[in-house]
Amino acid sequence: MIHLGTLTITYAGIASAIAILTALIGTLYWMLHPPKSKADLVAKKAETQLKTQLGASIVVFSSDIRSEHMMVLASKLARGQRTVLLAAYVIEVPFTLPTHAPMELEDRAALDILAAAEVIAKNNGCEVRTEIIHHRQTSEAVLELAKREKANLIIMGSYREGKYTGAPLSRTIETIAANAKCDVLIGVEGKHGTLLVEEEPEPVTATVPVLHAE
Known part of the structure; x- marks a missing residue:
């Protein structure tokens, strides 16, 4: 027991105060850093890989x-x-x-x-x-x-x-x-997709020389 003027402090009181402070800090940390959901963990793992x-x-x-x-x-x-x-x-x-x-x-x-x-x-x-x-x-x-x-x-x-x-x-x-x-x-273009489908160009008629092997 400790006497500070009219204030008396017991060791049990000190221990209780420390326990309360620790619990308060833990609660605040949990509130600021909530546990990640399963989806968050899966996404993080995929990004890491x-x-x-x-x-x-x-x-x-x-x-x-x-x-x-x-x-x-x-x-x-x-x-x-x-x-x-x-x-x-x-x-x-x-x-x-x-x-x-x-x-x-x-x-x-x-x-x-x-x-x-x-x-x-x-x-x-x-x-x-x-x-x-x-x-x-x-x-x-x-x-x-x-x-x-x-x-x-x-x-x-x-x-x-x-x-x-x-x-x-x-x-x-x-x-x-x-x-x-x-x-x-x-x-691969989907059956009803448009993103990967290219428009067909207008046919162009051109004369191309043909080489025949002897």
Whole structure:
């Protein structure tokens, strides 16, 4: 027991005061930092995994695979996660030509597409590397590139084997998705969707010289 003039303090009183103060502090902390819900914990875990897993992301283009709409998504994703973004255009070389044979029309088309990809990335505050690949098969080229770049994500548009309703996705898309050693994000248009559907351009009649092999 402690006497301070007319005030008497007991050790039991001190202990009680400390206990009350501790409980008060704990209550205030709980009020300011409420426990996270299950949804919050799941979301946090997903964000952590995404930051850990995302390395190089590859956006694939070709004469059949149009990925401009996916480039916008890829740019925003790469900017948010500060990941490396690579836009690659694959040109399929026929077996009648050497793999590295110049293909002026195809190379020019590739340069135009990749220039557009650079603009999309820039408009979304993201830096992007570009590369043109000559290969016999698009699927093999993409898989080899993903392995070389140690990619964690392949992003691409899609196309179907036919123009009829319900046509399956192309074998190229399926081969990449089935054999990639990383995640593959494919933009597939829905039956009633409009975001991933491109308007059909007016048909243009042009005269194209035909080369016959001797």
